[in-house]
Every structure is written in structure tokens, then in C-alpha cells.
Amino acid sequence: MNDGSTARHRSAFTLAANEVRVQAEQPEPGWSFSVGPGLTLLRNSRENFHTALSLTLAGRRRPTAGSVSLDHRGITTQRHADLFKLVALAGAAEVDTLDRIVPVRAVLREQVNWASPWWKHVGKDLWEHDLVRPWLQPLGLDIDLDAKVGEIDPHDRFRLRVLLALVARKDAAVLIMDDVDQVRDMELRDEILAELRELSLSLPVVASTVNPDFSGLATRVIDLRASGEATGEGNAHGESEERHREHSGHGGHGGHGQRGSGEAGGTPMTPDTPAAPATAMTATAMTAQDRARIPAHQDEIPTLSEEN
Template sequence: MNDGRRARHRSAFTLAANQVRVQADQPEPGWSFSVGTGLTLLRNSRENYHTALSLTLAGRRRPSAGSVTLEHRGKTVQKHTDLFRMVALAGAAEVDSLDRIVPVRAVLREQVNWASPWWKRVGKDLLDHDLVRPWLQPLGLDIDLRTKVGEIDPHDRFRLRVLLALVSRADAAVLIVDDIDQVRDMELRDEILTELRELSLSLPVVASTVNPDFSGIATRVIDLRTMGEEHEGGGRRAVTSTEPTELTEATDGDAASLAAGTSGAVPTASAAPTAQIPANQDQIPTLSEEN
């Protein structure tokens, strides 16, 4: 099992998108970038194939073009079936929306049961289960399991979705978190990013966002809104940083842009081209409304 005691000394890890397009009408050449250990933010334009990219990186769907490569523990995989098995995914309503009237205990027990061998009994103390216990401290999750999902606050609801993703992939190589902005509160978003940064000491984390990392929490930010650096062959590649870039204090114009889902702040890194907003783009509901 993957836990913080040994994950801090893991072998090399890389998740790379190679001219990936997630819709047929997405402009060529698609996105090319690579991420390593730590917390990576993928910054994109609003409604610009956010969820489709997260699902593709996690092996929940095939790319329309290009490929995703995962290097982990000396093994390299590209098949979406291998990615499906090795990548944990949270925050995408298509795969982890929660029934608000169900107690947290029932939701967690169901996930633990699915992730455990059929012959292994799941005890009463779910929080002390081997699949659950390692993640509670980095996530800061401490909730009454008798509480209904709809009665816990948005922060704990988001944490719960991350926990369920980690339980479902006990030996995950990486965690993908879709749309961290769905909490709709910048202070809460920073708290979640801080928790994900702590979690990334044990497991690489890749999160999608439309907003900058004003507080410099992430290990790196990859900007998918702009063209990447040209390289031989005419394609594009992303340029990533290994440390957060220091950001200047936001101006009134930045604040107005942030409210609209964009910002004039200088990004930490850049990647391949921004696609046109599709008419039927999936929209993730806010936690306060749906999850």
C-alpha cells in the first residue's frame, strides 16, 4: 500500500501529456507537458476541456489524439487501462458525486469494501482501516461518520472525495484533482491547496484550476492557456518550474479578473494551445449546490 512512511523516498515519477487533444474539434497540436513529484497546478481557461483532460490523464477516457505516459517505479505505461488502474481521481462529478442524504459511514464503507479483497472482513472502525488511516492526517479530515454527506461543510466534503479516491486506488502512482475552484472561496481554496501540498509529500498530486497560485503553495504551475515553447519538429512543449514563482500583490484589476475566472498574474509555466470553448462543455457543479 502507498502511504506517507515510504512514499517520501519513492523512485522517479513522471506523468506526461504528448500532444494530447481531448475533443475532435480541439486545435492541433494539443497539450504537451510533464509533471514530477509534488503538487502541480494545471491552469486552464474556464470551460476549456477541464474535466475531459482530468479524465484523460486518469485513464477514465481515451484522448482524441496524442498519448499520456506514466513512469512509475521503473515502469512506463501509456494504455488507458493501465492509467485507470494506477491513477486516483477526485473532484470530477462524473465519477465521484455524493448522495447528500447518505451517512458518511455508508459512503466510506462502500468504497473500502470495493477496494478490499472479497474474503477480507472490514471492521467497525473505518477510520483505523489500513486504506483510510494514512490519509486522514495530511488531509486534516476529522468528521463524525454518522453525519449525512449533505450536512458536512464544503471543505470536509471535498476532503472526503479525495479520501474516497485514495481508498479506491490503494497503490496509486498519482492523484488527479479536477477543478479545485468549485469550492468558490479563495481562502478555502488555499487551505485545500495546502492540504494537497502536504499530501503530495506522500503521493504526487495534479490539480486543475482557472486561477493563479497567489500564495505560492504549489510546487509548479503549468499554464495551459498559452502556447508553449517551440521545439524541433514544429510542436510545442510545456516549460515547468520546480519551485513556486513569487507573485506580486494583486491589483484591483487582478481582483476583477479573478472574479471572472482569469487573471493578469504572471504564470509559473506555459504549455500548449488554448482550445475554443465547446458548446457542450461539461460544467462541474459547486460543492455547496450538488456535493
């Protein structure tokens, strides 16, 4: 089990996309890139199959073309079933939602029950459960379990989403975080990226975004935008937009002031930011055939979206 405490000295890890296309209309040859340990930002254009790519990297759907490979603990695999088991996924509204009127305790207990053997008793103190406790410090999560999901702030709902994904994959090799821009507040986004960076010291994290890494928090940024949109060194094949940055070479974000609500007010996102929250794909881009590729029970992972 990846308990988040000893993983800072993990063996080599690589997640690679090899000419991956996630829609038939996507131009060839598709995306090719690889990521290693640390926090990776995949910078894409608006409505350019963000969520479909996240689902594909996480083994929740099959690529239209190309392949995804995972090198983990000395073993390399391209099997869809292996990716499904070894990749934690948070933030994709197509497979996870939160009911605002449900208590946090019920949401978390349900996820722990799903992830535990049927015969194993789940105690009353969920914070001390083996699947939960290791991730509380990296995520900075300390919320009232008796509060309803709609009563906790957007930042805590985002943290809860990540926690639920990690509970569902106790042996995760990597966390895929779909659309970090959905919080719609740049200061809050930076706080979340700082927490994901801390988490990435224990478990590699890959997050999708349409915005730059303004505060230099990521280990690397990979530009997936079309060549006409990309700036600097990035291109549509997924070359690095910025030089790789090691955690030791960068300080954290220098002071955020008061945290915005993430739902109203606060610092506005840049013009690149999607106007709509949650998924970066449009309803027309996600076809019925695409939805059929998504497992009906992704693990019952509820997550935050601004509508929930």
C-alpha cells in the same frame, strides 16, 4: 500498497501528455507537458476541456489524439488499463457524486468494500482501516461518521472526496484533482492547496485550476491556456508559467483567518473563476460519445459538488 508514510522517499515519477487532444475540435497539436513529484497546478482557460483532460490523464477516457505516459517505479507505460489502475481521480462530477442525505459512514464503508477483497471483513472502526488510516493526517480529516454528507462543511466534503479516491486506488502513483476552484472561496481554496501540497509529499498531486497560484503553494504551475490568454512564460503547449518551486524553498500560506463556508460569502474568486461549480466543461462540450468513454463504474467514488 502506497500507505502514505514511506512514500516521501519514492522512486522517480513522471506523468506526461504527448500532444494530447481530448476533443476533435481542439486545435492541433494538443497539449504536451510532463509533471514530476510534488504538487502541480494545470492552469487552463474556462470551459477548455478541464474535466476531459483530467479524465484522460487518469485513464478514465481515451484521448482523441496523442498519448499519456506514466513513469512509475522504473516502469514506463502508455497502456490505458495501467493508467486506470494507477491514477486516483477526485473531483470529476461526471464519474463521482455525493448524495447529501447519506451518512458519511455509509459512503466510506461502501468505498472500502469496493476496494477490498470480497472475502475480507471490514471492521466497525473505519478510521483504523488500512486503506483509510494513512491518509487522515495528510488530509487533516476528522469528521463525524454519523453525520450526513450534507451536514459536513464544504472543506470536509472536499477532503472526503480525496480520501475516497485514494481508498479506491491503494497502489496509486498519482492523484488527479479536477477543478480546485469549485469551492468558490479563495481562502478555502488556499487551505485545500496547502493540504494537497502536504499530501504531495507522500503522493504526487496534479490539480486543475483557472486561477494563478496566488500563495506560491505549488511545486510547479503549467499554463495550458491559449497563447493569446497566457501571460509570462506559459503557452498553449503547456510550458511552465512559473519557475519550479521545491517544497523546502517555500513556506505555507501565511494565515487564512476564519475559513469561509465555500458556498456563500467569504472572499470572492477572481474574474477568471468559473461561475458554475464542479465540472469546467459545459454540457455541450461533453457529448454523448464522450460519456460513453467513461466507465460505468469508476469505483463508485462519491465526491463533492456544490449541487450535492
